Amino acid sequence: MQIQKSFEAKDTGTLYLVPTPIGNLEDMTFRAVNILKEVDLIAAEDTRNTQKLLNHFGIETSQISYHEHNATERAAQLVERLKKGESIAQVSDAGMPSISDPGVELVHAALEANISVVPLPGANAALTALIASGLVPQPFYFYGFLPRKKKDVQEELEALNKRQETIVFYESPHRLKQRIEEMEKVFGPDRRVVLARELTKRFEEFVRGTLAEVKEWTNSEQLRGEFVVIVEGNDAPEAQEEQDWATWPLDEHVSRVMLEQGVSSKVAIKEVAQLRGIQKRDVYAAYHQLDQ
Known part of the structure; x- marks a missing residue:
């Protein structure tokens, strides 16, 4: 100590x-x-x-x-x-x-x-943008810059999608358009987002809307200046997760349960079958790529 x-x-x-x-x-x-x-x-x-x-x-x-x-x-x-x-x-x-x-x-x-x-x-840019964003200011989760690699970004956003707090990112102008598109795919088009740029300067600007609306804005604007990106939290992460897994292939669903819960394929197959209300043998066949 x-x-x-x-x-x-x-x-x-x-x-x-x-x-x-x-x-x-x-x-x-x-x-x-x-x-x-x-x-x-x-x-x-x-x-x-x-x-x-x-x-x-x-x-x-x-x-x-x-x-x-x-x-x-x-x-x-x-x-x-x-x-x-x-x-x-x-x-x-x-x-x-x-x-x-x-x-x-x-x-x-x-x-x-x-x-x-x-x-x-x-x-501090994050707090300055947050208090004027119009989104819930606390609790909030400060992330900063997302990774450069697309695969890493996807994984990080999927994990962040489970958070209920308002999330604060930093982003450069030449990557902003791509990041907003990636967020829309993971968070959904209706999630509210606020962009803040040129904070405290003469041309300070806030852009508030849904991810779908802000994506359209990024397509029509010349993007300059460093951005603070503030995304509202997921108010129903469990419902979102259920909606997500319903679209997964059965073998992927089994693999994710194994990874997240640290269980065997046998246990994961049983859980996936119960979640989806289908026969265990169908999940077993899909996971082991067996012809039925």
Whole structure:
């Protein structure tokens, strides 16, 4: 067990997690600006991008790069500096560090070294979009970016389809159209969805509708900017699951029962027969690919 008293005097430095604006620079807090001025070093996802922010607020603190490609090596270096008493602020290009951005490796390394990790509140695209979405704001499930491979996306969406919470995704403009089509196939055309883009900027936009309606919108629009995609939860997951398995081939249904419940083919065949109200021998023949 570890207890952190964030502001007690200690020999080591402090790792500050500092949110940066997701668009509008006025969303930078007074405290965030002061921390960036006071620390010994800023660990930035992209030093060129962060330098623009520092210039805007007259911050002269030195930077060092910390991104997904050097996270492991750099985290060890930064922890050594923290041990020597230096304080470091970690920032990503926009929003909260560690939320679909670099940061978690450095946090883990600092905590293992018994160094205080102090988070600052601030801008976050997921929550900003969620509270204005019009969908139920809690409980919600934050997912972030879906996998790149189509097979992995299908599996993830099928698992997410059982969730009753509002689900929050991030997506890039060049993959949005495909993702909405994939969601419509798994979640159904009538599931409500909200797209939010250019949050806090001049051209901020919310698109609210069903997956079918939003799919048509993506076909007619030039998609630019990073998107937050918010999908309403499944209010009847059991009914949806029953509707889904009714369309599965018998052999696939048996295989899924075996996998999900960890039972033998004999037990799964019996359960599928009972669920579907058909003869066990028919399920057995389909699973074992026997001619009847």
